[in-house]
Amino acid sequence: MSTKPKLYYFDGRGKMESIRWLLAAAGVEFEEEFLETRDQYEKLLQGGSLLFQQVPLVEMDGMKMVQTRAILSYIAAKYNLYGKDLKERALIDMYVGGTDDLMGFILMFPFLSAEDKEKQRALIVQKATGRYFPVYEKVLKDHGQDFLVGNSFSWADVHLLEAILMVEEKKSDVLSGFPQLQAFKARISSIPAIKKFLEPGSQRKPVPDDKYVETVRRVLRMYYDVKAN
Secondary structure (H helix, E strand, O other): OOOOOEEEEOOOOHHHHHHHHHHHHOOOOOEEEEOOOHHHHHHHHHOOOOOOOOOOEEEEOOEEEEOHHHHHHHHHHHOOOOOOOHHHHHHHHHHHHHHHHHHHHHHOHHHOOHHHHHHHHHHHHHHHHHHHHHHHHHHHHHHOOOOOOOOOOOHHHHHHHHHHHHHHOOOOOOOOOOHHHHHHHHHHHOOHHHHHHHOOOOOOOOOOOHHHHHHHHHHHOOOOOOOOO
């Protein structure tokens, strides 16, 4: 029986992508089962695996874990990516929470109409450059260290790099006014486990396309239109 974590989700980013990132950062190999049909989803529901009737679902260490934040916290704690004490953990939680807020503007982007996508793209860039990136720029400048918390690689660094790359997909020069974040991006991207995950052929998922959107809508029976924030 495999001891690798097993991830149940769609063949795309969504809420599972941050879990893939964190496992990869920890150097943990994992397996994936992609949801392609409603029957697969119903089977998980009927089997009691989806505690709140939602994915992501991760089988790991004899547990069937749901709720993205709980899964990420467990992985971060298990693989020493969660700080050395409660104060550092609180900072990591704060920074991850902020990054999550930014990612929230991007998560539903593929499901928007063409008109709403243009509005949302502008909003994403505005929020990133006006609210979130300045915070991390100041943190890095003020303490002069390589990482966000405690001068050691943590979940907060992984999450921020993921967010930076996602925003750059909406505006390639979005970091032009943030020299500390430019250096941070280069530094974290060069960490061997991260560098490997960023290479072609890894389990990192591409920008969501129409096929991904159609699959999610079909499996989850999303028959409503998503509106921009």
